[in-house]
Amino acid sequence: MKSDSVRSRIKFALSSVCVASCVLFTPVAPSVAKAADISLPNPQMEAGMSVMQALAKRQTSRSFSGEELTPSQLSHILWAANGVNRPDSDGRTNPAALGVHSVEVYAVTAEGIFLYQPQTHTLQSIAEGDFRMTTTTGQPFVGEAPLNLVYVGNSAAWENAGRGPSGEKQVLFDSIAAGTMAQSVALVAAAEGIGTCVRASVDHAAFSEAAHLQDGQTILLAQTLGVLP
Numbered sequence: 180m181k182s183d184s185v186r187s188r189i190k191f192a193l194s195s196v197c198v199a200s201c202v203l204f205t206p207v208a209p210s211v212a213k214a215a216d217i218s219l220p221n222p223q224m225e226a227g228m229s230v231m232q233a234l235a236k237r238q239t240s241r242s243f244s245g246e247e248l249t250p251s252q253l254s255h256i257l258w259a260a261n262g263v264n265r266p267d268s269d270g271r272t273n274p275a276a277l278g279v280h281s282v283e284v285y286a287v288t289a290e291g292i293f294l295y296q297p298q299t300h301t302l303q304s305i306a307e308g309d310f311r312m313t314t315t316t317g318q319p320f321v322g323e324a325p326l327n328l329v330y331v332g333n334s335a336a337w338e339n340a341g342r343g344p345s346g347e348k349q350v351l352f353d354s355i356a357a358g359t360m361a362q363s364v365a366l367v368a369a370a371e372g373i374g375t376c377v378r379a380s381v382d383h384a385a386f387s388e389a390a391h392l393q394d395g396q397t398i399l400l401a402q403t404l405g406v407l408p
């Protein structure tokens with residue numbers, strides 16, 4: 180019952196920010212259903228608390244109230260992860276080795292899997308359905324939380340840039356970038372009364388299949404978010 184309630188509330192929150200012109204149900208293959216893309220509201224720079232206060236509040240949480248995340252909270256979380264803060268140069272809130280933005284942020288809700296697109300501050304629909312438990316190896320709170328982020332390194336970004344490391348060093352650089360994203364998200368979350376749990380334990384096979392990950396995409400880290408009780 181509780182998960183149904185959470186599901187309906189996050190569905191309302193997400194659908195309330197959908198762009199009217201978004202493309203509905205345009206599967207990449209006949210068997211793949213996709214939800215609507217989501218346009219996030221602009222992040223509000225005056226929101227939150229001081230960085231020092233947020234650091235004082237940061238801690239891992241694995242229990243949440245069941246409340247929905249608001250469109251504004253979703254916006255702040257994704258923008259903190261890898262949003263554009265210097266549009267002239269495609270500068271981001273997160274640093275990137277050699278300026279190559281090779282880590283992608285997937286948002287997994289009760290409604291589906293979405294890929295964050297920093298330039299448009301939108302969530303691009305990847306798959307429709309509740310795939311939250313594919314982002315864990317069995318921790319039940321993950322399946323009840325309104326939002327799970329999955330940080331994925333993409334070697335295509337390095338190849339397209341034509342510079343940077345390969346092999347283990349590439350995964351190391353990507354992992355560092357994912358870690359700094361997760362900490363920015365944790366601080367914004369702390370400032371907004373949202374609990375977080377960063378997680379290395381992800382079902383790689385299940386999430387790779389659900390999110391249609393390709394060769395060269397590497398799951399690095401996950402992060403669960405929900406309103407604190």
Ligand SMILES: Cc1cc2nc3c(=O)[nH]c(=O)nc-3n(C[C@H](O)[C@H](O)[C@H](O)COP(=O)(O)O)c2cc1C
Pocket residue numbers: 237238239240241318376377378379380381
């Ligand atoms: C790289 C990394 C991986 C982690 N993986 C998990 C995980 O899979 N599941 C989980 O519940 N917590 C995970 N944690 C959270 C830690 O258990 C937590 O940070 C630790 O207990 C310290 O608690 P605190 O964050 O409240 O200070 C992870 C933390 C880090 C940094």
